[in-house]
Amino acid sequence: MISKIEKITKQLLTEIGEDPNREGLIKTPYRVSKAWEFFSKGYKENLDIIINGAIFNEDARDMVIVRDIEFFSLCEHHLIPFFGKAHVGYIPNGKVIGLSKIPRIIDMFSRRLQVQERLTHQIADAINSVLNPKGVSVVMEGRHMCMQMRGVEKQNSFTSTSAMSGQFKKSAETRSEFLSIINRGTD
Numbered sequence: 001m002i003s004k005i006e007k008i009t010k011q012l013l014t015e016i017g018e019d020p021n022r023e024g025l026i027k028t029p030y031r032v033s034k035a036w037e038f039f040s041k042g043y044k045e046n047l048d049i050i051i052n053g054a055i056f057n058e059d060a061r062d063m064v065i066v067r068d069i070e071f072f073s074l075c076e077h078h079l080i081p082f083f084g085k086a087h088v089g090y091i092p093n094g095k096v097i098g099l100s101k102i103p104r105i106i107d108m109f110s111r112r113l114q115v116q117e118r119l120t121h122q123i124a125d126a127i128n129s130v131l132n133p134k135g136v137s138v139v140m141e142g143r144h145m146c147m148q149m150r151g152v153e154k155q156n157s158f159t160s161t162s163a164m165s166g167q168f169k170k171s172a173e174t175r176s177e178f179l180s181i182i183n184r185g186t187d
Contacts, residue, residue: 005033039074042111050108051130054098063174065089066102067182075146076113084142084158086120087182090127091134091167091174097127116142116161124163135166137178 006029013020013028020029065087072083088102109122124138139162148155167174 002029003033005036006030009033039111040113042108045108045111047105047108047126047130050104051097051101054101055095055130056098057094058092058096059094060092060096063089063091063178063181064096065178065181066099069103069106071106071110071140071142073110073112073114073116073119075144076115078146078150079113080145080149082114082116082142082144082146082159084140086123086141087137087139088123088127089137089168089178089181090131093132093134095131095133097131102127116140116144116159120161121163124165128165133166135164135168135170135174137164137168137175138162139179139182 009029009032010020013025018025020026066089067085067087069086069088070083071086072081074080075082086106088106090097105126106123109119109126120138120140123140124136127133127136127138139160142159142161143157144159147153147157164175168178169175
């Protein structure tokens with residue numbers, strides 16, 4: 001059965017002046033449909049299922065950071081990719097989360113149509129909601145194809161966004177420690 005996305009893709013190919021029956025394009029509508037299923041799978045995911053009980057009582061009191069987590073998403077304004085690295089830190093308040101869950105949370109929110117500003121806050125809010133930590137910090141650095149391959153065409157531009165709460169927002173020392181750690185090895 002042909003999906004709606006396959007039909008729309010075939011129509012798009014025709015609209016831009018291509019022949020959707022050309023050998024190299026015959027399977028393109030199907031491939032595009034499968035790609036969009038993957039790109040947008042975050043709409044079908046659920047935070048509780050992703051966490052899957054991987055929250056543990058722990059007496060840890062110091063900052064936990066997972067840095068350089070690759071992400072990709074699609075700009076909701078142009079349906080063009082943006083991608084980069086996310087850095088997530090939190091200060092436990094009696095609980096820790098399985099480390100692999102942090103990249104999974106990032107993937108859940110990034111595999112939706114997004115703007116980087118909202119994506120950054122969604123990740124921080126999710127970690128806050130499942131852990132109730134003493135603070136959360138998320139910094140994302142992205143390259144936006146909507147700026148690099150069209151419009152202003154600035155290939156070397158990066159966008160940085162942050163969301164901070166609790167101790168990261170209140171304490172310049174805590175914030176500075178986090179930023180120092182995520183910037184190690186970037187020279």
